[in-house]
Amino acid sequence: MTQENPSPTQIRLQTLVGAGVVLLGLGLAAGAISIPSAAGYGGVGPNFLPWLISLALLVCGVFIVREARTGGFRFLEEPTDAVHGHWPGFAWVSAGLLANAALITTIGFIFSCTLCFVLAVQGLRGAEGRADRRPVAWLKDVLIGLAISAPVFWTFTKFLAINLPGLTSTGWL
Template structure:
């Protein structure tokens, strides 16, 4: 199957294959999660299996569309329109920092850091100025105001353990 890599249907098929691969990876990980039924008969492996199945269906549909020419009616982007890679790097750095620091600095601060880096990537992609301390502080406070109530909701009301910074359960 030696096709030109600039062929849109070939690239669309690659994206579909990538989604199917991610679904299979999630399914592989879900196998190791215990299936003992919990609240309302749903075990902790229910959601990973549900997401894996949905991704597998979406990836299969994308492959079907790519192979049957279903994306041929897709609108072309403006000439010279390119992906904004620095924004992608900022957002990826946020996700990776969140995963790496979650158990070290706790849920609230790692999620706030993820928000700050992702917001910077989005602001840069839109052409907004991100110079100065004001933007960093504003995004940091916003990230904390989003992450803290989520953490408290999960730990205090739903009794789900999330990594915290202190043993008190409030940070």
């Protein structure tokens, strides 16, 4: 169900969200100023990505503010009747992030990111009430995590020459 006429409080809060995104973009732009702009490989310097992201955040923030000021977020879903967040899901996702940070230099980027993915998916599924603890589900999540993290690792290490922690010195694992 969608809301037709948001209240002035909702419009104010939605405008604050947009303003926060604009401030985040401005903060990133302020940080990008201090990054040297000497062009590297392909004519792109190290400050290119921060400037690109800050510009994208500024544009999105302005659009969010405009959307809020011209009638509020359209097609906004009604909030659930949940009194609080899903703490077990939060714990699963937190465990994934903490395990990734703790193990990335020990078991390498690919396996630590795969573990993070598997634990986060378990938490998010649980929060939706679709928890699946069967071994086949875990195996599927591991394979998907590997399919995501391995190409990212190889792209960074082989094509962009950016060193990420690996399990072996070959650069492939």
